[in-house]
Amino acid sequence: MIRRATTETVEFPVVILGSAVLASLRVERMAMLDGDGRFAAGHDRAEALDVLIDARAPEPDRERLSGVFVRFLRKDFSGLSYGLALALADKRARHPLEAAPRLIATGEIINGGEGRIAAIDGFEAKARQVLEACEAAAEPLAFAFPSANWTQADSETRQALKTAAATGRLSLRPADHLSELSDLWASADESPAARSRPWLWPSAAALAASLLVCAGGATLWWRHGQPLRACEGAVIALDAAQGEARPAKVAAAVEACAAAARARPDDGRILFLTGQVHHENRGYALADKYWKASADLGDPDGQATWGQRLWLSAPDDKAVVGQALSYLQRAADQGSPAAMEIMADIYIDGRATGVDVRKAEAMLARVRAITGKDSS
Amino acid sequence: MNGAFKSLLADALNSQVELAEPAALEALAPRLRDYARGAPWRDEDVRMVWSSPAARRLYLRERRLVLDEVEAGWADRGLARDFVRRAADSGDADALSLQESGVSIRIMRAPGSGDWLINVVLSAEAAALVPAGTKVQIADSGGLEWLTGELDRAGGVDAFWTNDAQSPIERLQEHSLRLTFV
Numbered sequence: 001m002i003r004r005a006t007t008e009t010v011e012f013p014v015v016i017l018g019s020a021v022l023a024s025l026r027v028e029r030m031a032m033l034d035g036d037g038r039f040a041a042g043h044d045r046a047e048a049l050d051v052l053i054d055a056r057a058p059e060p061d062r063e064r065l066s067g068v069f070v071r072f073l074r075k076d077f078s079g080l081s082y083g084l085a086l087a088l089a090d091k092r093a094r095h096p097l098e099a100a101p102r103l104i105a106t107g108e109i110i111n112g113g114e115g116r117i118a119a120i121d122g123f124e125a126k127a128r129q130v131l132e133a134c135e136a137a138a139e140p141l142a143f144a145f146p147s148a149n150w151t152q153a154d155s156e157t158r159q160a161l162k163t164a165a166a167t168g169r170l171s172l173r174p175a176d177h178l179s180e181l182s183d184l185w186a187s188a189d190e191s192p193a194a195r196s197r198p199w200l201w202p203s204a205a206a207l208a209a210s211l212l213v214c215a216g217g218a219t220l221w222w223r224h225g226q227p228l229r230a231c232e233g234a235v236i237a238l239d240a241a242q243g244e245a246r247p248a249k250v251a252a253a254v255e256a257c258a259a260a261a262r263a264r265p266d267d268g269r270i271l272f273l274t275g276q277v278h279h280e281n282r283g284y285a286l287a288d289k290y291w292k293a294s295a296d297l298g299d300p301d302g303q304a305t306w307g308q309r310l311w312l313s314a315p316d317d318k319a320v321v322g323q324a325l326s327y328l329q330r331a332a333d334q335g336s337p338a339a340m341e342i343m344a345d346i347y348i349d350g351r352a353t354g355v356d357v358r359k360a361e362a363m364l365a366r367v368r369a370i371t372g373k374d375s376s
Numbered sequence: 377m378n379g380a381f382k383s384l385l386a387d388a389l390n391s392q393v394e395l396a397e398p399a400a401l402e403a404l405a406p407r408l409r410d411y412a413r414g415a416p417w418r419d420e421d422v423r424m425v426w427s428s429p430a431a432r433r434l435y436l437r438e439r440r441l442v443l444d445e446v447e448a449g450w451a452d453r454g455l456a457r458d459f460v461r462r463a464a465d466s467g468d469a470d471a472l473s474l475q476e477s478g479v480s481i482r483i484m485r486a487p488g489s490g491d492w493l494i495n496v497v498l499s500a501e502a503a504a505l506v507p508a509g510t511k512v513q514i515a516d517s518g519g520l521e522w523l524t525g526e527l528d529r530a531g532g533v534d535a536f537w538t539n540d541a542q543s544p545i546e547r548l549q550e551h552s553l554r555l556t557f558v
Contacts, residue, residue: 007488028486037530
């Protein structure tokens with residue numbers, strides 16, 4: 001398969017003089033260096049080559065010496081926690097995704113571990129830096145980090161990350177091995193043997209157990225597999241598209257998400273996104289159908305959206321608004337700030353419920369507690 | 377380290393009073409020879425070199441001797457240290473290779489980012505003459521430093537081009553390159 005070569009930037013948090021900051025590195029495919037003993041040039045760090053050798057260990061022989069430029073856009077840091085960022089940038093530069101989310105990664109690639117990821121120091125401070133970046137970002141971003149750091153992190157840090165994930169702005173990607181993140185690049189380039197290593201199973205089970213704790217983690221791509229990734233990728237591409245390019249992206253997103261919904265009719269996240277793209281395509285009845293199904297499957301975004309649709313369809317009807325509040329409450333119970341805001345709107349509007357400013361204020365206070373922003 | 381800080385540091389070091397005992401300096405001298413050839417430093421010796429002007433002079437003399445030895449060894453073996461772009465070199469605007477005895481200098485531009493990389497690789501024979509702790513530096517006849525660094529395990533060193541005014545290939549139309557050791 002001929003692949004498009006690309007330039008890939010991945011960010012990584014580092015602690016410099018006691019403060020966490022986001023640094024970044026750039027990897028660019030350089031065919032001129034293919035097969036060279038110095039296949040990765042420019043990195044200025046001896047251990048970077050070891051990281052790449054380990055990260056590429058499961059790849060076919062012909063790919064292990066693919067030439068790349070590695071450029072650290074900030075160099076005044078020490079330590080090896082950039083390893084996971086380098087490994088992922090290298091994979092994505094050589095196997096680019098059509099629509100790749102902004103990626104922040106931290107973790108050490110174990111020397112000789114062929115892609116195994118070790119915990120890093122200062123995870124809490126680095127996670128706070130990632131959350132700040134997430135808050136400021138226009139687009140959702142993905143955060144890859146060692147599973148061990150997730151289980152060892154303090155409850156405040158885990159809650160903050162889970163909350164950001166529940167809003168859909170952050171995709172949490174804990175991993176023990178690079179292969180667990182293989183949806184972050186385009187190619188299934190590792191051998192089947194590498195993918196089914198028995199030692200991976202216990203860590204995968206631990207990963208699943210830890211992530212089940214993220215009840216609001218509707219954006220955790222790993223859980224849903226390829227259909228969800230295809231649908232989400234198309235939605236991200238649609239979000240980024242403007243002008244004349246937009247209709248084609250809408251069509252592509254409808255096609256990708258409808259296929260995903262057929263493949264996974266029990267996946268609330270896919271059904272929610274399918275509703276979104278049908279709505280974008282002005283297929284409002286279809287959008288309602290998917291949103292309701294998503295809500296009934298328990299997806300918080302589906303519940304919030306369907307609850308709002310119900311309310312706006314009959315804001316004077318007590319029975320309908322009662323149903324709407326039922327969906328919204330379930331989404332709010334999962335930490336959805338959007339649902340809380342809509343509930344506040346319903347109580348302030350008051351046509352079906354009677355105006356209840358205290359309830360509305362209580363909802364908005366919960367939103368502020370989650371997002372840190374004043375939404376009143 | 378910026379120029380102003382270097383100047384301040386030099387002033388401070390130049391005003392130091394010599395406190396090291398002659399016997400301590402004599403004991404230190406053989407270790408300084410090893411340090412000049414890349415041996416790992418002891419903490420107490422680092423402190424002594426920072427605090428004693430005489431110890432610093434000894435160390436710098438040893439470093440100069442090491443660099444002279446490397447240059448002499450290269451000259452004995454006919455290894456190249458001067459590089460000129462030939463008129464017959466390929467007209468590729470994005471890549472150029474200068475090959476002389478024992479040294480290969482490649483200049484290449486990445487298609488996506490537009491980054492220029494300068495890549496120097498020494499032959500095994502040439503690399504063996506460069507002791508640990510000694511850096512290879514490439515500068516041009518116009519005084520611009522292109523690259524400075526220690527050889528990696530494959531006998532190479534590289535650096536991204538940071539001069540926005542000219543591409544390295546354009547600059548080679550006007551200047552030659554010289555390899556030194558620092």
